[in-house]
Amino acid sequence: MSATGIGAAVRRKEDQRFITGTGNYTSDISRPGELRAYFVRSPHAHATIKKVDTKAAEKMPGVAAVLTGADLANDKIGGLICGWAITSKDGTPMKMGAHPAIAADKVRCVGDAVAVVLAETLRQARDAAEAVEVDYGVLPSVVDPAKAAAKGAPQIHDVAPNNMIYDWHLGDKAATDAAFASAKHVTKLDIINNRLVPNAMEPRAAIAEYDQGNDALTLWNTSQNPHVARLVISAFVGMAPEHKLRVIAPDVGGGFGSKIFIYPEEVVALWAARRVKRPVKWVSDRSEAFLTDAHGRDHVTHAELAIDANNKITGLRVHTIANIGAYMSTFSSSVPTYLYATLLSGQYAIPAIYAEVDAVYTNTAPVDAYRGAGRPEATFVVERLVEVAARELGLDPAEFRRKNFVKSFPHQTPVIMTYDAGDYDASLTKAMDLIDYKNFGKRKAESEKHGKLRGIGFSTYIEACGIAPSQAVGSLGAGVGLWESAEVRVNPTGSIEILTGSHSHGQGHETTFAQLVSDRLGVPIETVSVVHGDTDKVQFGMGTYGSRSGAVGMSAIVKALDKIEAKAKKVAGYMMEASGDDIEFKDGKFTVKGTDKSVGWGDVTLNAYIAHKFTGGQLEPGLKEGAFYDPTNFTFPAGCHIAEVEIDPETGKTTIAKWVAVDDFGNIINPMIVEGQVHGGIAQGVGQAMLEGASYNSDGQLVTGSFMDYAMPRAADLPSFKVDTTVTPCPSNPLGIKGCGEAGAIASPAALINAITNAVGHENVPMPATPSTVWKAAQGGMKKAAE
Amino acid sequence: MSNVTVTVNGKSHTVDVAPETLLVELIREKLRLTGTHVGCDTSQCGACVVHVDGVAVKSCTMLAMTADGASVTTIEGLANGSALHPMQEAFREHHGLQCGFCTPGMIMSAVDIVNRKGSDLDEHTIRDELEGNICRCTGYHNIVKAVAAGAKAMKGGAKPARAAE
Amino acid sequence: MALEMSGEYDLPQKREIVWKALNDPAMLEKCIPGCETLEKLSDTEFQATVKLSIGPVSARFKGKVKLEDIDAPNGYKIVGEGEGGVAGFAKGQASVALADEGEGCKLTYKAEAATGGKIAQLGQRLISGSAKKTADRFFENFVEALKEYR
Numbered sequence A: 001m002s003a004t005g006i007g008a009a010v011r012r013k014e015d016q017r018f019i020t021g022t023g024n025y026t027s028d029i030s031r032p033g034e035l036r037a038y039f040v041r042s043p044h045a046h047a048t049i050k051k052v053d054t055k056a057a058e059k060m061p062g063v064a065a066v067l068t069g070a071d072l073a074n075d076k077i078g079g080l081i082c083g084w085a086i087t088s089k090d091g092t093p094m095k096m097g098a099h100p101a102i103a104a105d106k107v108r109c110v111g112d113a114v115a116v117v118l119a120e121t122l123r124q125a126r127d128a129a130e131a132v133e134v135d136y137g138v139l140p141s142v143v144d145p146a147k148a149a150a151k152g153a154p155q156i157h158d159v160a161p162n163n164m165i166y167d168w169h170l171g172d173k174a175a176t177d178a179a180f181a182s183a184k185h186v187t188k189l190d191i192i193n194n195r196l197v198p199n200a201m202e203p204r205a206a207i208a209e210y211d212q213g214n215d216a217l218t219l220w221n222t223s224q225n226p227h228v229a230r231l232v233i234s235a236f237v238g239m240a241p242e243h244k245l246r247v248i249a250p251d252v253g254g255g256f257g258s259k260i261f262i263y264p265e266e267v268v269a270l271w272a273a274r275r276v277k278r279p280v281k282w283v284s285d286r287s288e289a290f291l292t293d294a295h296g297r298d299h300v301t302h303a304e305l306a307i308d309a310n311n312k313i314t315g316l317r318v319h320t321i322a323n324i325g326a327y328m329s330t331f332s333s334s335v336p337t338y339l340y341a342t343l344l345s346g347q348y349a350i351p352a353i354y355a356e357v358d359a360v361y362t363n364t365a366p367v368d369a370y371r372g373a374g375r376p377e378a379t380f381v382v383e384r385l386v387e388v389a390a391r392e393l394g395l396d397p398a399e400f401r402r403k404n405f406v407k408s409f410p411h412q413t414p415v416i417m418t419y420d421a422g423d424y425d426a427s428l429t430k431a432m433d434l435i436d437y438k439n440f441g442k443r444k445a446e447s448e449k450h451g452k453l454r455g456i457g458f459s460t461y462i463e464a465c466g467i468a469p470s471q472a473v474g475s476l477g478a479g480v481g482l483w484e485s486a487e488v489r490v491n492p493t494g495s496i497e498i499l500t501g502s503h504s505h506g507q508g509h510e511t512t513f514a515q516l517v518s519d520r521l522g523v524p525i526e527t528v529s530v531v532h533g534d535t536d537k538v539q540f541g542m543g544t545y546g547s548r549s550g551a552v553g554m555s556a557i558v559k560a561l562d563k564i565e566a567k568a569k570k571v572a573g574y575m576m577e578a579s580g581d582d583i584e585f586k587d588g589k590f591t592v593k594g595t596d597k598s599v600g601w602g603d604v605t606l607n608a609y610i611a612h613k614f615t616g617g618q619l620e621p622g623l624k625e626g627a628f629y630d631p632t633n634f635t636f637p638a639g640c641h642i643a644e645v646e647i648d649p650e651t652g653k654t655t656i657a658k659w660v661a662v663d664d665f666g667n668i669i670n671p672m673i674v675e676g677q678v679h680g681g682i683a684q685g686v687g688q689a690m691l692e693g694a695s696y697n698s699d700g701q702l703v704t705g706s707f708m709d710y711a712m713p714r715a716a717d718l719p720s721f722k723v724d725t726t727v728t729p730c731p732s733n734p735l736g737i738k739g740c741g742e743a744g745a746i747a748s749p750a751a752l753i754n755a756i757t758n759a760v761g762h763e764n765v766p767m768p769a770t771p772s773t774v775w776k777a778a779q780g781g782m783k784k785a786a787e
Numbered sequence B: 001m002s003n004v005t006v007t008v009n010g011k012s013h014t015v016d017v018a019p020e021t022l023l024v025e026l027i028r029e030k031l032r033l034t035g036t037h038v039g040c041d042t043s044q045c046g047a048c049v050v051h052v053d054g055v056a057v058k059s060c061t062m063l064a065m066t067a068d069g070a071s072v073t074t075i076e077g078l079a080n081g082s083a084l085h086p087m088q089e090a091f092r093e094h095h096g097l098q099c100g101f102c103t104p105g106m107i108m109s110a111v112d113i114v115n116r117k118g119s120d121l122d123e124h125t126i127r128d129e130l131e132g133n134i135c136r137c138t139g140y141h142n143i144v145k146a147v148a149a150g151a152k153a154m155k156g157g158a159k160p161a162r163a164a165e
Numbered sequence C: 001m002a003l004e005m006s007g008e009y010d011l012p013q014k015r016e017i018v019w020k021a022l023n024d025p026a027m028l029e030k031c032i033p034g035c036e037t038l039e040k041l042s043d044t045e046f047q048a049t050v051k052l053s054i055g056p057v058s059a060r061f062k063g064k065v066k067l068e069d070i071d072a073p074n075g076y077k078i079v080g081e082g083e084g085g086v087a088g089f090a091k092g093q094a095s096v097a098l099a100d101e102g103e104g105c106k107l108t109y110k111a112e113a114a115t116g117g118k119i120a121q122l123g124q125r126l127i128s129g130s131a132k133k134t135a136d137r138f139f140e141n142f143v144e145a146l147k148e149y150r
C-alpha cells in the first residue's frame, strides 16, 4: 500500500482551505449589484390567504420589489414536485397536491412563504417584510400523523381525501398471516420514530443571477446534487431550458439529505433575479431552517414478530403511518416505502414479511430523506423487536440474533432485496470482544454498588446503499436513473482533473477520489484534482446521498480510468514502436512486454497531445475519457453496534459508558475518513435516541424551533467511540466498496434504546430518551421488579 | 451611521456602520472575511467565534460599535503567514473536520480553551469547554483528539505529532 | 388553545363601578400591558396596538379587542387577537366574572392564550411565564387604577 493509495489514511486535501477560513460557501459569495431577499412566512399552520397587501412595503427604503404567489402564478412558474411515483394497494397513483414556491391561495404549514421582499440590504428587506399585510382565514390544522386520516380531520390538499397520499404494501400477506397463526411466540411493539430536524450547520442559501444578453441564469446553491436541481427547475418548474441554466454548488456545509431536495427559495431567487434583472441573494437564518428544511423520520408503527418453537423467526408484520408534512418533498414518497420496507428483513433469514405503509399529509414542514432515510426506521423496528423477543423468551440477545442470521449469500429476502455478501457472525463476535461482553455482569454489579443501573444493547443492522441500479429503481417508480458519471482529463504535463457527478459536502472526495487515481496511475496525489458541483464543468451527475459516492461515483471513475489506460498504452506503443497490446502499465511506467524499453507517465501524456508519433491516422490526439457507471445491485453494508449505558435512577440521567461499532463496509479507500463518517453517524443516531425531537403543538406551531429548544448533540453529550471493521468485499462493483455514510445513524438508535431498556427493565422508553422519560421508565421498572 | 475603528488580523480598518450592525456582519460583509460563519440566530452554535483582544467571543452577539478600538483575530489571521497555527494543523492531522463549516469557530474556541486552561487538557475538560460550539458532522470524537494534540503542540511551540495510523 | 391561566382579585370598589371600569376604553388602554392605542369601533369592539416582547422577539401587534357574552354587571368575555408581522400572531381571551364581596367585589378570571409564528418558535419556553405575567400585570394595573376610579 502506498502512502497515498487505496487503504491509506491520507490527510484531506480540502482541509487547507477550511482550517484557514478560505472555503467558499454559498453565503460567502457576493455578486455585484445584488439584492437581498427576505421571505414573509405564514405564522399559521393552515389558513386561506384572503389578501396580501404589499403597497406599504414597496414604499419602504431600499425596496426594489415585493413579490407574491399571484405574481409567480402570473409568470407561469410551475410548482415543486416529488419525483418518485408510489402506487397504492388498489393500483391508484399517489395523490400529490400542488406545491407552489410561494403560496397564493392557502398556506399549509407555519413557515409557508406568502411573499418575498427584495431590497438593497438584508435589514431593509426584513423591515419591509414587517409592512407586508396578509389577511388570513385561519383553518383548523392537524399535526399528528396518527390523526391526519381520521374522520373530520382538516383537509389539507383537495386531491388527497382524508389527507391520504397512498396506502402501500409490500410482501406476502397470506404467508405472513400463516406464520403468525402457527407461531409459538409473538412479540408486539408500538413504536414512534421521532421527527428530526437535520440541521446541517450551514443554513441553506441561494444566489441567482440573470445574464440578459444570453438570456441565461446562474444559481449558486447549497445542494448535494446540482444537476438534479437543474433538471427539476428546468423540466418541472419550467424556469429556463437546461442549457440556459447553470447550477453551482460550491463548498457545502453538511447536508445529511436535507440538501438533496429542490426548495422554493431557490426557485424564487431565480425567478426574481430575472424579473428585476439584478442578482438576488437569499440566506436562510436558523429559525427559517427549522421551519422550512425538510425534516426526517416521523413514523408511527405497530410491529409484530412471529417465532417458532426452535426460536427461529418465522414472520414479521409491520404497519406504519408516515408523516409526509404539508407538501411532498422531492424524494419523500420513496423514504417510507422502498427505502424502508425493503430493509425489514434486517440481518435475518425471515421467510415471510408483510408491511403496510400509509403516507399522510399534515400541517407540518415537509418530511424527506435524512441520513439513513427509511433504513434507520427499519432497523429500529427490527432491532427493537428482536431484542425484546429475546428478553421475553429468556434468551441471550446476541445468541438469538446469531441463530437467525442470514448465513449464505446471495440471499433473497421476501422484500425485494438480494443481499450479495456479508458475514454477520464476524462483526457481532468482534464487537462483543471489543466491548468485553463476557464481563458485562461484573460491570453491572459494580454499577449497582453505586446505586446505578447498567444496561447493554445490540443493534445488528443492515442497509442498502450504493443507490442504485437504474433499471431496478425505475421499476419501483423512481423518476430518475441512479447511475453516476465521471470524466478524467489528463493534461499534457501529466496532471489530472477528475470531473465527477458526486458532490462532496464533508465526505472528503477531493482526497479519496484522488487516492484512487494516484493508486491506479502511480502518480503523486498532488497532481490530481477533483472537480465537482458545477453543471457547466461536469456534464451530468446524480449527486451524493444514500452512501453512493464510493460505490457508484468511484466506480464510474474506475471505468473512465480503464479507458485512459487503454488509450495511454496505445500512445506509448507509438512512442516505442510497439503494439498497444504489448504494453504493460505499472507504477506510472509503460513497458514493452518482455523488454526493458519503457516510457514514463509524463512522456506519454505529452505525446498524447503533441501527437508527433501517431502514424497512420488511427489514433485521436488528446487524453480525456468519460464514463457512466450504473450499478448492478445495491450494496449491503452491515455490522454490529453495542452500547453500554449507566443510568442514575434518581435523576434519569443516562451516561454512555461504552460504544463499540464494528462495520463491514467492504473495501476501504481511506480508513480515517470512514471512521469519521461512522463517528458522525453515531452522533446523529444518539441525538435521535436521547436528545432530539421536533415537536409541534396542537395549533401547528413548531415549539422546538431553535437550538435553545431543539437539543443538538454537543461534545459533552457523547463519549469517544471504539470503531472497527470486518471486510467482505462487495461483489457488485469493481472496487468492492459498500459505503459508510449512513451506517452510524442507522445502527445507533436501536443500540442505545436497547441498552436503556435493558438497564431500567422496562420496554416503554420512547425517543428521545430524555432524563424525565428514563426516570419514569426506571421507576416503572423498579415497580415491576418488586412485584 | 457612525465610525468604528477595529484592528482585524493586524490591520486597522475604519468603517461606517449602522448602530445595530453586529461584529460578525462587519467582519463578513464589510471586510469580506468570510471564514467566520453564521450558523444560528440564538448565539448557540459558535460558528462565529473570533478573538476580541485575545478572548473568544461569539461575534453574532456583539455589536460592531462595542468593538471600537479593539483588536480582533479571525480564523484568517491565526496562521503565521504560510505556517499554520498548531491548532489548525492538529485539526487536519486528526481529521477534526468534515464539511468545515463549524471549523473556524471550533479552532478559535480551542485556542481560547488552551489560553485559559493550559495545554494539558483531558477529554472531559475539552468536551465541557466545547459546550458553546456545535458540530453536526464529526460526532466530536476527532475534534476532541485534535484539541488535545493542538494544545500540546501550542505549548511545545512545535507542530503536533503525526497521529498513529 | 395552548395555554390556560386563572386567578382572582379582591377589588376595593362596588361591583357596578368595577363593571363600568371594565367597559371603559380609557381604563382598558391604561391597563393592558404594552397598549399603545385603543380606539373604540363600537360599544363592544376596539382597535388596539400592543407592544409585546417574549424572549428574543419583540413586536407591535395590531388587532381587535372584542367584548362578548356580556352579562352586566356580572361579567363578560374579553377576546383579543393581533398580528405582529414577521413576529407572528398572539391571541387570547379571558372570561371575567364579578361577585359582591363585603364592601367591594371579587373578580375571577379564566384566560387562554396562544401565539404563532416566530414568537411561538423562539419564545416557546418563555411563553407561559410571559402570558401569566401579562395577565397578572393587567389585573394589577386594574386594581391600582380602580382606586381613583369613579
Ligand code: FES
Pocket (backbone or CB within 6 Å): B037, B038, B039, B040, B041, B042, B043, B044, B045, B046, B047, B048, B049, B058, B059, B060, B061
Ligand atoms: S452564529 Fe454565533 S453562535 Fe451561532
Ligand code: FES
Pocket (backbone or CB within 6 Å): A201, A253, A254, A506, B096, B097, B098, B099, B100, B101, B102, B103, B134, B135, B136, B137, B138
Ligand atoms: S465539520 Fe461540519 S459541522 Fe463540524
